[in-house]
Amino acid sequence: MAAVNGSGESQPAKHQEVGHKSLLQSDALYQYILETSVYPREPESMKELREVTAKHPWNLMTTSADEGQFLNLLLKLINAKNTMEIGVYTGYSLLSTALALPEDGKILALDINRENYEIGLPIIQKAGVAHKIDFREGPALPLLDQMIEDEKFHGSFDFIFVDADKDNYINYHKRLIDLVKIGGVIGYDNTLWNGSLVAPPDAPLRKYVRYYRDFVLELNKALAADERVEICQLPVGDGITICRRLLRNLLKVVEYFTLDFNMAVANQYGVYGGGAKPPSKVNYSYQNQKPTANPSSSSDAANKANSSKALVTLENGKIQLVFSRIESVQPIQLCAGDEFSS
């Protein structure tokens, strides 16, 4: 593939060494980002893996260096420890993840092809992070289904990165939404699909680009409409959509009164407002029954029945919910029509 410069001559664009077509207004701009902000800070091991991967015939599949840098920073920002990656290839994003996690961090890495992973493995080992990786060869869906069967995996992942068969992203999402923790992140790669999403019907597209395009369009629509997550679609690499799991729909609030009350607070309160201190006052507990305490009171003598299921607390005007399955206590936003079910 070649880019055309201002004088009309054709010259190879360096970042296309690894098969990436930039989403940006010019290859020069993408190259500027890579050369100014990315390559000078790329760890030696990642550089080595990127260069080895560039020689592989399927190098189009690798995560780009700018996206690798973004993932690494994101994982540190959210203090990720337990993660999953679906679609490993030679392991560039996997190495980026492994370098970001703490020494006892874990990555469950799934790919149908171990051979490609073994191209990167010696470099990952040399970087001293291979012990964080649990690689499993095989299709991801059956394994995800097994995990869904086991309650202990629910809400257990801080971060999940999906860079695999685009025609299965929606199927992955159906399962991953239960496996990622509340407040945790799922990242879907290639959601801008070379920019082909907005190509006119008669545009010349490679066969595989055209085939997967409709799946990516459907995924983007589905993620945008999914109220269980907040999203952000970034034109990094080939486009990555970050989904942050919300608490919504986990517990069922059956009192209209409760919903009204929550609405008032929700209007002036963001989702997951931060703060992980346990509440000092527990006011109400719900399990499909009306609370017995006065909603405007704030005493410790409130209804504590079934508190192992869900506690709704009010402190300094903030609503907090505590679940037996969730370790930390986080303020949440409640909206009209929210359904909560334990």
Add this chain to the structure above:
Amino acid sequence: MAAVNGSGESQPAKHQEVGHKSLLQSDALYQYILETSVYPREPESMKELREVTAKHPWNLMTTSADEGQFLNLLLKLINAKNTMEIGVYTGYSLLSTALALPEDGKILALDINRENYEIGLPIIQKAGVAHKIDFREGPALPLLDQMIEDEKFHGSFDFIFVDADKDNYINYHKRLIDLVKIGGVIGYDNTLWNGSLVAPPDAPLRKYVRYYRDFVLELNKALAADERVEICQLPVGDGITICRRLLRNLLKVVEYFTLDFNMAVANQYGVYGGGAKPPSKVNYSYQNQKPTANPSSSSDAANKANSSKALVTLENGKIQLVFSRIESVQPIQLCAGDEFSS
């Protein structure tokens, strides 16, 4: 400004309503992101402010909707509570920030022009988040200098967003690096400057674009070379560079022995590996003096002298440092040549 479509006809690009030129390969792709992932999820108040701002003659200065969404999500991901914004204009990014912060979150908002802020203020008030904002009219540098004088502001901000006079970004950075907390984030806006950074010397550029271009180029070089931060430059809006402050250079380690030891661990350990538990074992404390304890031992009886300055601890192969000024304990990466000074 107008975009040219495939048939050669000129048509207005919708996102340019607010004066933004997309960094992406086509206006259609940018519009796709806005219409698929951003607008349907934009809070009503932000939509209203965006539309009011679009009618203002300086609307070129506003933060774009995709960047507003990104900032909002980023702030939740890092649990930001105490933030600063330099350059407010009508307050679109400010509102996005205020909506993301907890009820007791704070934003110190600085701008030389209160009139513009007052365009957005009624909408911010209606959204119920104005109480989080401390707006100050006037130039930012003198105020930052005042804050630098007062130790209590050092490391006190979880997040700082800069969207102001590009020729002062480097001057802001010199001060902000001390005001943001370790592990906290500074975001610099417009770091891809319409893509003009890679324009040939004779390219037709608007006067202000050409004037500020060299400052943006210098900033990008300086941030890329600044070892006090990790960075990531994202082509969101007009380009935002995310800087995550590292611990580097805060304390002075004077023992070569210590550096050697740290190097071995650093090789297999990421920066800020996560985990905020206080260490159960304190092994060494430093204050420009050799530790008396055996480096390979791990007993509680280790040297605790001067522990109010800095404690270097080893637990499960992780190095942790505790400072009197830093509330949480975080594992860090140490590199050869690192200087630590209390």
